[in-house]
Amino acid sequence: MVLYTVTGHVGEAGYLDIANSGDLTGKNIYVNMTNRCPCNCVFCLRQTKKMMEGNSLWLKEGEPSVDRVMDLFAPYDLSVINELIFCGYGEPLERVADVCEVIDRLKSKYPDLKVRVNTNGLANLVHGRDITPELAGRFDTVSISLNAPDAEEFLALTRSKFGIGSFEALQEFAVLAKRHVPNVVMTVVEKVMSEEKIELCRKLCNDLGVTLRVRPFES
Numbered sequence: 696m697v698l699y700t701v702t703g704h705v706g707e708a709g710y711l712d713i714a715n716s717g718d719l720t721g722k723n724i725y726v727n728m729t730n731r732c733p734c735n736c737v738f739c740l741r742q743t744k745k746m747m748e749g750n751s752l753w754l755k756e757g758e759p760s761v762d763r764v765m766d767l768f769a770p771y772d773l774s775v776i777n778e779l780i781f782c783g784y785g786e787p788l789e790r791v792a793d794v795c796e797v798i799d800r801l802k803s804k805y806p807d808l809k810v811r812v813n814t815n816g817l818a819n820l821v822h823g824r825d826i827t828p829e830l831a832g833r834f835d836t837v838s839i840s841l842n843a844p845d846a847e848e849f850l851a852l853t854r855s856k857f858g859i860g861s862f863e864a865l866q867e868f869a870v871l872a873k874r875h876v877p878n879v880v881m882t883v884v885e886k887v888m889s890e891e892k893i894e895l896c897r898k899l900c901n902d903l904g905v906t907l908r909v910r911p912f913e914s
C-alpha cells in the first residue's frame with residue numbers, strides 16, 4: 696500500500712488505502728515509498744516474517760517508481776487534503792531524490808500543498824552528504840523520531856547500523872534542517888518513556904532550538 700490514510704484504530708485496521716478512504720477533505724494522506732531503513736528498532740515489526748507477509752504497509756512488489764506514485768495520485772484532488780506525509784515502514788529519505796521529484800510534480804499542480812516527512816533523522820549518514828538543502832521549498836515540516844535522551848539508549852532502541860554516532864548525527868540533521876524547513880520537530884511517545892526522560896528530551900530540543908512533540912501512546 697503506497698497511499699493511505701490513518702483511521703485511529705490499532706494494527707492493520709489503522710491504515711486505509713486511499714482508494715477506500717472516501718472523501719479526502721481535511722484528511723492527512725500518507726505516502727509509503729520504501730521498505731529500506733538503516734535502523735532495526737526494537738519496537739518496529741517491519742523485519743518480522745508476519746509483517747512481511749501480512750502487513751499492508753510492506754511493499755511486497757518492491758519500491759514504486761515516481762511515475763507509479765504519480766499514477767496512484769492521479770484520481771484524487773489534493774487541494775482538499777490537510778497534509779501530505781511521507782512515512783511508512785521504512786525511512787522515506789532513503790529515496791530523497793524520488794521523494795523530492797514526487798513533491799515537485801505534485802506542487803506544480805497544487806502549489807499550496809502542505810508536506811511533512813516523518814524521519815529517523817539519519818539521512819545524512821545514509822547518503823554520506825548533507826541532504827537538508829534538498830528539503831527547502833518542498834517540506835513544511837520535518838518530524839524526527841528522537842526515541843531516547845542519550846546516544847546509548849538511542850542505539851539500544853534503534854540498533855542503527857551507523858552505531859553510537861547516530862544520535863549526534865540526528866541532532867546535527869535537525870539543526871541543519873532548520874535552515875531550510877519552517878517546522879522541525881522531534882517526537883517521543885508518552886508512557887513508553889518516563890516523565891524524567893521526556894524532560895531530558897525537552898531540554899535537548901530546547902538546546903537545539905526545535906520543538907518536542909510528545910505523541911500519544913497507542914497500545
Ligand code: SF4
Pocket residue numbers: 732733734735736738739740741783784785786815853
Ligand atoms: S526507524 Fe522507523 S522504519 Fe526504521 S526500524 Fe525504526 S521504527 Fe522501523
